[in-house]
Amino acid sequence: MTATDPFDPEIVLAVLRHMNEDHAHDSLLIVRTLGEQPSATAVVLTSIDPDGATFKAMLPTGDSIDVILGWSHPIHDRPQFRGEFARWYQEAVTRASSGG
Secondary structure, X not given: OOOOOOOOHXXXXXXXXXXXXXXXXXXXXXXXXXXXXXXXOEEEEEEEEOOEEEEEEEOXXXXXXXXXXXXXXXXXXXXXXXXXXHHHHHHHHHHHHOOO
């Protein structure tokens, strides 16, 4: 925890674990659409901070790349993560269903 990152490492690990274990498919859709990586075959959420999240996207070539997405506003407490991930997911579903 630092002045620029107010989250205890245990909170960060809990959010990462929850997203990677319970919402891996949602994260893949988010990275494919909002992260503009339509060929991604799998993703892992690797970090979060008050400004955004970083996913490691696996590509069909066997390579991986980091995909960084910013929140709609800085996150100051743990419950805000849920809202931002839900917002990303809804945006991803909308974009995917519109073909874009």
